[in-house]
Amino acid sequence: MLAMDKFDQPYNPKETEDKIYQFWEKSGYFNPDKLPKRHKKPFCVMMAPPNITGHIHVGHALENALNDLITRRKRMQGYKALFLPGKDHAGIAGQYVVDRELRKQGSSRFELGREKFLEKMWQWMKEYGDSIDNELKKIGISCDWSRKRFTMDEDYQEAVRAAFDYYQKKGWIYKGKRMINWCSSCQTSISDLEVEYLEEKGKLWFIKYPLSNSPEFITVATTRPETMLGDAAVAVNPKDERYKNLIGKKAILPIQNREIPIVADDLVDKEFGTGAVKVTPAHDAVDFEIGQKHNLPSYEIIDKRGKMTRESKVCEGLTVKECREKVVSALREQNFLLKEEDYSHNVGVCERSKTVIEPMVSDQWFLSMKDLAAQAIRAARKNQIKFIPASRKQIFINWFKQVKDWNISRQLWWGHKVPVEGEGEVLDTWFSSALWPLATLGWPKKTRDLTTFFPTDIILSAREIFFLWIGRMVFSAMELTGKVPFKVIYTHATVLDSKGRKMSKSLGNTVDPLTLIDKYGADAVRFGLVWQVTGHQDVHWSEDPLIAGKKFCNKLWNASRFVLQQIGIPNSQFPISNKISNFKKLTKADKIILRELRKTIKEVDKNIEKFQFGQALQALYDFFWHEFCDVYLEASKAQLTDPKRKEQTRRILLHVLANSLKLLHPFTPFITEEIYSHLPIKDKTMLIVENWPK
RNA sequence: GGGCGGUUGGUUUAAUGGUAAAACGCUGCAUUCACACUGCAGAGAGCGCAGGUUCGAUUCCUGCACCGCCCACCA
Numbered sequence: 001m002l003a004m005d006k007f008d009q010p011y012n013p014k015e016t017e018d019k020i021y022q023f024w025e026k027s028g029y030f031n032p033d034k035l036p037k038r039h040k041k042p043f044c045v046m047m048a049p050p051n052i053t054g055h056i057h058v059g060h061a062l063e064n065a066l067n068d069l070i071t072r073r074k075r076m077q078g079y080k081a082l083f084l085p086g087k088d089h090a091g092i093a094g095q096y097v098v099d100r101e102l103r104k105q106g107s108s109r110f111e112l113g114r115e116k117f118l119e120k121m122w123q124w125m126k127e128y129g130d131s132i133d134n135e136l137k138k139i140g141i142s143c144d145w146s147r148k149r150f151t152m153d154e155d156y157q158e159a160v161r162a163a164f165d166y167y168q169k170k171g172w173i174y175k176g177k178r179m180i181n182w183c184s185s186c187q188t189s190i191s192d193l194e195v196e197y198l199e200e201k202g203k204l205w206f207i208k209y210p211l212s213n214s215p216e217f218i219t220v221a222t223t224r225p226e227t228m229l230g231d232a233a234v235a236v237n238p239k240d241e242r243y244k245n246l247i248g249k250k251a252i253l254p255i256q257n258r259e260i261p262i263v264a265d266d267l268v269d270k271e272f273g274t275g276a277v278k279v280t281p282a283h284d285a286v287d288f289e290i291g292q293k294h295n296l297p298s299y300e301i302i303d304k305r306g307k308m309t310r311e312s313k314v315c316e317g318l319t320v321k322e323c324r325e326k327v328v329s330a331l332r333e334q335n336f337l338l339k340e341e342d343y344s345h346n347v348g349v350c351e352r353s354k355t356v357i358e359p360m361v362s363d364q365w366f367l368s369m370k371d372l373a374a375q376a377i378r379a380a381r382k383n384q385i386k387f388i389p390a391s392r393k394q395i396f397i398n399w400f401k402q403v404k405d406w407n408i409s410r411q412l413w414w415g416h417k418v419p420v421e422g423e424g425e426v427l428d429t430w431f432s433s434a435l436w437p438l439a440t441l442g443w444p445k446k447t448r449d450l451t452t453f454f455p456t457d458i459i460l461s462a463r464e465i466f467f468l469w470i471g472r473m474v475f476s477a478m479e480l481t482g483k484v485p486f487k488v489i490y491t492h493a494t495v496l497d498s499k500g501r502k503m504s505k506s507l508g509n510t511v512d513p514l515t516l517i518d519k520y521g522a523d524a525v526r527f528g529l530v531w532q533v534t535g536h537q538d539v540h541w542s543e544d545p546l547i548a549g550k551k552f553c554n555k556l557w558n559a560s561r562f563v564l565q566q567i568g569i570p571n572s573q574f575p576i577s578n579k580i581s582n583f584k585k586l587t588k589a590d591k592i593i594l595r596e597l598r599k600t601i602k603e604v605d606k607n608i609e610k611f612q613f614g615q616a617l618q619a620l621y622d623f624f625w626h627e628f629c630d631v632y633l634e635a636s637k638a639q640l641t642d643p644k645r646k647e648q649t650r651r652i653l654l655h656v657l658a659n660s661l662k663l664l665h666p667f668t669p670f671i672t673e674e675i676y677s678h679l680p681i682k683d684k685t686m687l688i689v690e691n692w693p694k
Numbered sequence: 695g696g697g698c699g700g701u702u703g704g705u706u707u708a709a710u711g712g713u714a715a716a717a718c719g720c721u722g723c724a725u726u727c728a729c730a731c732u733g734c735a736g737a738g739a740g741c742g743c744a745g746g747u748u749c750g751a752u753u754c755c756u757g758c759a760c761c762g763c764c765c766a767c768c769a
């Protein structure tokens with residue numbers, strides 16, 4: 001397919017990669033339906049759909065290099081392999097980025113209106129969606145683009161409605177006033193998993209609440225004095241001897257001068273603060289629970305913009321922060337402030353906007369988790385799903401044991417509309433992602449793809465979306481189809497920066513895969529990433545393995561050149577055989593290289609089966625560089641001058657090279673396909689569909 | 695607070711119940727015969743700390759420290 005003289009040039013990844021990718025796409029082999037006849041047994045992996053919020057990062061590159069590695073090997077082994085790509089509309093995150101763009105231009109989504117804003121969203125989706133696809137193609141992944149899905153596709157919306165209906169008929173979906181996490185900047189509720197906790201150096205204020213008809217008082221400790229304006233009670237632990245005689249009595253709430261009861265509840269920790277806690281049912285999750293149990297009134301003193309309401313009386317219109325200052329100074333003046341201590345504690349912020357989360361009571365849709373969680377736990381316990389690493393199994397079970405009902409509604413414009421419900425009320429983006437392995441294959445219709453590829457074989461994901469996504473896919477599929485959605489859950493390493501910190505835009509420590517590909521070539525980047533996957537839960541980012549990858553590609557290229565020169569391309573067509581018995585009168589060097597090749601095949605297979613991708617690659621590296629290049633290639637130089645050995649040495653060179661290329665193909669697909677295309681082998685196919693060595 | 699992972703040459707990481715391997719970097723030599731993105735030779739760690747098991751531990755156990763990640767309603 002290439003003019004041979006090209007092969008005399010140094011390896012040029014840029015030129016080769018684009019050309020080879022087109023070559024693959026043209027072949028149709030990414031599509032399992034277009035694979036040769038020998039590919040029968042279905043095999044399926046799904047891409048974790050990237051958010052349409054920006055560009056791919058190094059985590060995507062790693063994850064999909066592994067997805068592709070697995071797929072390519074299975075394809076070569078004769079499976080009818082499908083690697084299904086797609087993207088996620090990313091509800092809150094998606095809306096947030098577009099809104100931010102608008103604000104940069106001095107506009108906003110409110111100014112645009114819902115209709116126009118959604119148009120913008122789709123425009124964004126088109127632009128960024130395509131760009132993400134192209135970025136993924138640069139990595140060389142062999143996914144079937146004809147089956148590409150987006151979580152807001154027409155038929156995907158249908159799947160979402162079908163799932164919602166199903167749960168509703170079961171009676172598991174309900175609407176109610178519950179405590180939720182409210183982001184005043186995104187103007188929506190968010191789930192517990194979307195709240196991020198940051199340590200904050202704050203204060204612990206000790207406030208005296210006078211007892212009714214008594215000169216005495218009870219002291220409460222709080223980090224949020226402003227919420228006292230909405231207090232409905234003081235709570236103590238029933239076993240706390242200090243306060244036993246106060247239970248049932250009344251206290252006077254300072255500033256508001258309202259009488260509130262003193263109640264007893266197990267949720268109160270005797271050891272913390274004074275052992276007495278102020279109860280604000282409308283603005284704290286625990287307090288809400290206590291309020292329910294004791295039938296306390298709920299005073300909503302903070303509104304959805306993060307401002308104090310009329311209910312707060314003295315602070316109406318102030319921000320939470322302003323109100324806090326006002327309340328503290330008022331308490332100080334009126335002698336209700338006993339003391340204040342420095343206190344560092346965790347403050348929940350919106351993972352998207354970093355705005356402090358206001359817990360508040362709101363009318364929201366929920367999905368009851370009781371039966372669904374039980375399903376997921378059962379699947380894990382019965383080992384219907386294999387967890388890699390194995391420790392994930394217990395983590396999975398433990399999370400589902402304590403999971404609360406899922407707040408599935410969001411007050412956004414971008415997303416799946418909640419059936420019945422009006423504008424501006426959409427489903428949590430994860431409600432649709434949870435259906436990914438089903439909806440992408442056509443569910444709820446009984447499509448051919450669904451029967452062929454579902455349940456899928458393996459799912460790869462980052463730790464951070466283990467519950468958010470993986471957990472929810474498990475119970476969704478089990479409930480809706482009665483089957484686990486995948487046989488294996490592989491939680492891959494997180495790529496941290498060289499100092500071991502999480503990569504983030506704000507820290508400025510992110511790595512751009514495209515820059516790396518430009519610098520080293522895609523094969524070298526894949527090599528470098530996979531090299532570092534050795535079974536740990538983290539990878540400390542280093543570019544060194546990528547440099548090694550680049551050098552390795554160069555070595556591969558030059559060794560291949562040598563072999564081809566010896567064989568005398570392009571005239572002869574060697575029928576090469578995998579059977580070593582076809583080689584006779586072997587020299588010591590011949591025997592060693594053939595033995596080492598066999599050992600390496602075993603080693604690579606064993607390690608890939610164990611998900612030890614880095615070790616598999618290292619075995620290949622050592623074999624090719626040291627056994628083949630340093631030893632055998634050198635030995636072959638003498639053998640090639642001996643007329644009695646010449647022919648067989650040529651065949652062995654070609655045999656070992658061809659098999660090395662096959663083994664390396666899932667790791668470094670571009671260069672191996674390119675070199676393979678030059679090998680003078682009878683009846684060969686493209687490397688992507690060649691037989692995996694045995 | 696709970697869980698998980700890590701702590702090995704300058705750096706990033708392997709392996710292993712009997713005194714440690716690779717990549718990158720470093721030093722010296724070689725070389726226009728596939729490859730300087732090369733070859734050969736070499737320096738460099740006794741494997742976080744403290745106990746224990748063992749004939750023997752970097753490897754197993756216990757505790758501690760530090761780093762990181764995840765989860766959690768401590769006001």
